[in-house]
Amino acid sequence: MLEKSFDPKTAEPRLYKAWEESGAFAPTDDPAAEPFSIVIPPPNVTGSLHIGHALNNTLQDVLIRFERMRGKAALWLPGTDHAGIATQMVVERKLAAEGNIGRREMGREAFVDKIWEWKAESGGTIVNQLRRLGASCDWSRERFTLDEGLSAAVRKVFVQLHREGLIYRDKRLVNWDPQFQTAISDLEVEQREVDGHYWHFAYPLEDGSGEIVVATTRPETMLGDSAVAVHPDDERYKHLVGKKVRLPIVGRLVPIVADDYADPEKGSGAVKITPAHDFNDFMVGKRHDLPQINILDDFGKINDSAPEAYVGLDRFVARDKIVAEFEALDLLRGIEKTRHVVPHGDRSGIVVEPYLTDQWWVNAEVLARPAIAAVESGETAFVPKHWEKTYFEWMRNIQPWCISRQLWWGHRIPAWFGPDGACFVEETEAAALAAARAHYGRDEPLKQDEDVLDTWFSSALWPFSTLGWPDETNDLARFYPTHTLITGFDIIFFWVARMMMQGIHFMDAAPFKRVFINALVRDASGAKMSKSKGNVLDPLDLVDEFGADALRFTLTAMSGAARDIKLSRERIEGYRNFGTKLWNAVNFAQRNGCARAEGFDPATTKVPLNRWLVGETQRTAAAVTRALADCAFDEAANGLYRFSWNLFCDWYVELAKPILNGTDEAARDETRATAAWALDVILTLLHPVSPFLTEELWSQTADLGAPRAHKGLLISARWPDLPERLADAQADAEIALVIAAISEGRSVRSALNVPLSAKPPLLVVEADAAQAAILAAASPQISQMLRVSGVETVASAPAGSIPYVVEGVTLALPVAEFIDLAVEKARLTKEVANLGADIDRTAKKLGNADFVARAPEEVVEENRERLAESQAAKAKLEAALGRLGEAA
Structure with a gap:
């Protein structure tokens, strides 16, 4: 016999071990079995299981277990991501806590060795946590984005795309994190609304005829200004277009240009242009062939492109000094308080700078075209379908993808530079040396690019690199393209889209037949979970x-x-x-x-x-x-x-x-x-x-x-x-009648407070012969479950009986001897009135557009749920009142 109850604590580890040891997680070897594969969205090697992981991996496991039981060759391929910046940060903090020297003093090779040591000791935490959840991944195929096989795939892809002209080196703006001294992706930028100021600066016209006022939230960037822009249709400034202003403090002459970017309705209508420190300004600079003057170094300090008095100052110290100097020059025309959005590094927590540097880029626009077509044609389907719109909007407006990072942990960029700056992009150093020999006619020393690749670059290859590509493996032939990707909406752009681009380019087929976007997990009130709110549920x-x-x-x-x-x-x-x-x-x-x-x-x-x-x-x-x-x-x-x-x-x-x-x-x-x-x-x-x-x-x-x-x-x-x-339709009808008779009878008893000890008969008042026979045959079950004395067929119900109709049959419960009908009627009338008042209050609140617009989403939803519950309860009580009115 079974134990009294199931004990998960002892059973779960035992059962998981039995599954794993049985080999059940591996796909069947039966060549006739239809392949069905899922690749896990690889969690960061630094990570631990959070509630979003729990949802995502539960759904993957449900699907893979289902398809496995359907006889398919079901592969759920697991692995982890090396998570460049996150992992480097973890190890740097660990070294600092242990009192060790920093990575720069340690040197690259020794520091990377330390990361590998950390990965061996602690990097498998989340994998073991997934086992606790019951994840039936084929752990024998587990991969890591820095495995040698995956690293070979990364090098091959980089070299091929470079030879095709789809990877190139260029000086462009990036999101720069001064704490980590690296470019970071848009995904790693957190937009925070903060209190700030607009400083209104006067720039004197070169000819001494007046001034033009600009407003900025970042005074320090004026050191790198190379123009002032006004809208071409702004009558106030048309006569100034083509003239120059003298940049205060710096002394540089910069032109006034006409550009649609300037908004006549915003501020003075004139805007300072700093191409090296603002993404919009960068595009204005391109249109007008303006100089790109970078005034910051890697650490966010003022570099020697600025006046000597500012060189070496932290950017925010320089901000205060510039404002003070404008005031001293009588060129500060006002300070206006504002709330504005400022980009911060999601890991460092400091303000991120738009920063002009030499980086490696992917021509994503070319790669995006077939990836768009694959979804348009139905080769890959999004579920729910509305996420296709999100995918299309981003892909059709895609920008060049910065793939280089100034880190030490990651895939080193396979590019070597000669003494004259010539670049040799090859899969190995030996191949680079051979290319250099052919170029120079002799052996020359080469230096490998110091940068590593964006983590998303290697993750973009995940659906085929994990199956053995670039080798022609059996797994690759059998399981690519994979069938279903289950992931969150937040990485449609950064991961799903890039896997689509790379998969189609290198495998001539989209990597997924279906992309299922799972929901977000919130707390009980509908609020987003966060540590600061204290509402996080640990899976x-x-x-x-x-x-x-x-x-x-x-x-x-x-x-x-x-x-x-x-x-x-x-x-x-x-x-x-x-x-x-x-x-x-x-x-x-x-x-x-x-x-x-x-x-x-x-x-x-x-x-x-x-x-x-x-x-x-x-x-x-x-x-x-x-x-x-x-x-x-x-x-x-x-x-x-x-x-x-x-x-x-x-x-x-x-x-x-x-x-x-x-x-x-x-x-x-x-x-x-x-x-x-x-x-x-x-x-x-x-x-x-x-x-x-x-x-x-x-x-x-x-x-x-x-x-x-x-x-x-x-x-x-x-x-x-x-x-x-x-x-069996006949059996369905028979049991449906019995269940309905019992279920509705229970509702009647409950609504009218008929005591559990009361056992009136169930009266069959109107029914055909077959229905009456069914109810009579089920008398033992009905008597026990409805707590009645039996089932009786009668011509009419006595006074004080409560009638109800199910499946076309009229039944009645004579309850007058067990309850006071008048008292119950009064009670129900009062409860209906109370519910009606509550419904009116809640409906009025929800009818207030201002409340719906201003109240937190979870509060509005709570009121909607309350309204629906009150309306349902009122309808139920009104039905009970109606039955009381029908009582003979």
Whole structure:
């Protein structure tokens, strides 16, 4: 017999070990099996499991377990990303905490060795955490973005794209982090709204005829100004276009140019142009062939392009000094307070600078064209489809991609420079030396580029480099293109789009047939989780408290693509209770002798209750199969919940009790066999979502009756494929009538506060002969479940009876002797009035456009939910009032 309850703490590690040791995570070797592959969005090697990871990886695991059980050669390929800047930062901080010298004093080689040491000791944390969640990845194929195989792929891609003219070196603006002294991607920039100022500076005209006033939030950049721009249609300044102003402090003459970028409605309408320190100004500078004057060094200090008094000053110290000097020169025309958005490094937390440097770039516009076409043609589909619009908007406006980083941890750029600056891009140093020899006619010393590649460059190759490319491996031939990518919307631009570009360019096929974008996980009120708010839910804590299955089921059931997930401990506890309910149902089946029968055929069942259950099982299996195949994870989980809890545990088990305790041996044996068969199907269907609990129950029930066709672990069992002919319309109608009679009767009793001890008869007032016979035959079940004394057919109901109609049958409960009808009517009238007042208040609030616009999103949603709940409760009470009015 089963233990009293399921203990996740002891069962989960034992079961996971059994799965892994069985080889179940690896795809089948059967050459006839249809390949189905998923590549994991590689978590940072520095990372630990957060709730977003838990959702994303749960959905991947649900899908891969499902397809594996369907007989496909299912590969879920895991791995981690070297996460350049994040990992370098972790190790630098670790060295500082230990009192060691910094990386620059240590030197590149020694520092990189330290990172590899850290990776060996701590880099696998998140992988082990994914195991705790139940992730059935094929760990034998685990990859790391700095593996030698993946590194070879990176070098080949870089060299080929360079030879095709799609990778080039250019001096352009980048996001520069002065703390880490590196370019960073847009993804690594956090836009923060802060308090600031507009300083209004007067620039004197060269001819002494006046001045032009500009406003800036970054006074220090004026040291690099190379023009003032005005709108070509701005009548105030048309006469000044072509003239020059003398830049205060610096003394440089700069032109006044006409450009659409200047906004006549903003500030004075004149704007200072600093091409080396502003992305918009850079484009203005290109249009007008302006000098690009960089006035900062790598550390954010003023360099020697500025007047000597400013050289070496921190940018913000220089800001204060410039403002003071403008004031001293009587050229400060005003200071205006403002709130504005300032870019910060998401890891360093300091202000990021637009910075002009020599970097390596990818011509993303060319690579984007076939990637756009692949989605337009349907070769790759986004689910939900509306994310295609987001993808298209970005891809059709894509900018050159800066791929170089001034770090030491990462893929070193395969470019070597000769003594005259000539560049040799090759996959190996030996090949570069040979190219240099051919170029110079002799051996010359070469120096490799100091930079490494953006982490997203290597991640863009993930779907094919992990399968062995550039070698022609069996895995590559079998599993590329992969089938489904499950990921978050926040990296559509930075990862999904780049994988599409590189996959099509190097493999002549899009890397995915489908891209499923999962929801965001928020707290119970709908607010975004953050440490500062103290509302973060740690998935490992939740697994410790409730078990992995409860968390998995919650995330799956709430993962509807159209909404965010409002996660709470109460929800997870509720789904843990679902697991307990299933455990108790199996326990009940064991205690009542339910066991697999030799040669049992569900199509031959005769008892209406069993025929109904068989049909419901078939419909559920078909619906869950469709839902999982379509990535409708919430539909699958909710369908399983309804069938397992509501139909099987609640209705079937309760309706079966009189049969199991009765004297009809044939009906009893058939019911026992049907229950055992249905439980096997339930466990199989539930396995992808709740793998631990179902595997344990599968094992615990292995010896009940005849052996199963599949004698091994449930993870390797075949997915149920039940024929439609198992459905029985007549049995469905019969059991639907019985369930409706009981369910609606319970609602009547509850709404009118009929005591549980009261046992009135259930009166059949109007019904055809067949319906009356069905209800009479089900009298034992109805009596027990509705707490009535029996089922009686009558010509009319006595006074004080509460009528209700189900499936076209009029039933009645004579309750006048158990309750005071007048008192109940007064109570219900008062409750309806209270609910009506609450509905009016909430509706008025939601009808206020100002409230909806200003209130936090979670507060508005809370009010909408309250309104819907109040309206439903009011309708229910009004129906009860109506029945009281009909009481004879």
